[in-house]
Amino acid sequence: MTVKIGVRDLARNSNILTGHDYIDVEDKKTHEYKGLFVSADHAEMVKKFIDRKIRQKQQSELDEVLQFVGIADGDSNDMRAKEMRIAHASKYGSE
Numbered sequence: 001m002t003v004k005i006g007v008r009d010l011a012r013n014s015n016i017l018t019g020h021d022y023i024d025v026e027d028k029k030t031h032e033y034k035g036l037f038v039s040a041d042h043a044e045m046v047k048k049f050i051d052r053k054i055r056q057k058q059q060s061e062l063d064e065v066l067q068f069v070g071i072a073d074g075d076s077n078d079m080r081a082k083e084m085r086i087a088h089a090s091k092y093g094s095e
Contacts, residue, residue: 007034 003020006028010016017023023037038046 010037 002022002024003016004024004026005016007025008028010023010025017037017039021039021042025034025037026032027034
């Protein structure tokens, strides 16, 4: 079960969180979306999902940068991003 509440409603009564899977929080005056509260039952699953998404984004950004590391060192010779990352990790001791 879900519900949409205002920031002020949440500040006045935190018991409103009980009995809901998640709660959307918005500023009732401006209708600006403020965030999401997730029940304790689903919190661990959501944390794992967010951590996985963050790691994927970081890896993607790292892959983009590492494309040019080999070029700057002069040792890329038609390597793909993943191959360059592995070569860079073996050369500089990090992965």
